[in-house]
Amino acid sequence: MTVPALRDQYGQEWLFPPVEGPDQPGHDVTWLIFIPGAYTPVCMSELDQVNDLAHQLTDMSVGLRLIAPDSVPVLRLVSDQFDLRVPFLSDFWPHGAAAKHYGILDETTGRPKRVSVLISRKGDVLETITAMSGARNMTEHLSVLQNKK
Template identity: 80%
Template sequence: MVGNPPGTCGSPLVVVPALRDQYGQDWPFPPVEGPDQPGHDTTWLIFIPGAYTPVCMSELEEVGDLARQLTDMDVGLRLIAPDSAQVLRMVTDQLGLEVPFLSDFWPHGAAAKYYGVLDETTGRPKRVSLLVDRAGTVLEAISSTSGARKMDEHLSVLQKKT
């Protein structure tokens, strides 16, 4: 969806991210809760540059364990990638993932751009994880420029906050 919020006449157009999960269901933005997914006080948004790349697949192989630990801590987890919902479904089925994997396919990269993690050169998000509150405000961030993120870093950040 494209349009100006009320009272912003003449401002650049705001693109509202239109996310869909691996089953094709629409998700609200920010994606802290969705179809059959309760909201949490905090949620990790893990941006994945490309679902079927070797580094991303190595990260995704660790996500199942992370998701179980976060559930015990009452913290949400959402994966977000620029791939189509159909590709994300193939990945979740292949890896047996039971977490929402959201497609930021069209408008292309709108969620990544909203959070300032879109690499404009490649059209893909940077390798960044954001801890957000219910309103979608960023509380913490984890990033990597040289390889896979270690999923246990997400737990370390939460332990430091308590």
């Protein structure tokens, strides 16, 4: 397996699975929200909801990481534009390695499918949310957690 070389929107390296990073405490569970392309209309509609979701997840002691196949400079622009307060990780090189690890890389497009993966501290998959078409409703991430209680 190729180990993903993730970097956040500031260029800081993250270990895989991306539960903890520079100045980021680890959580027992973390949502990984895979974004197929940071500057697409559907992805931008999802990103517009991320800060509210992150705030609610923090209250539940759940981590949140965004992952996209775009380069770090692109993610920084998008992060600044949306004033994102969560790590936005680049799965740029080796291209799509994190998405491939979770079996959600679309080999035809080279982009991840529109999937969110709830992982344990060790990186085990606990739940997934898949958008069949259009944007994910970010409140669905909260519903999954409430149903696990």
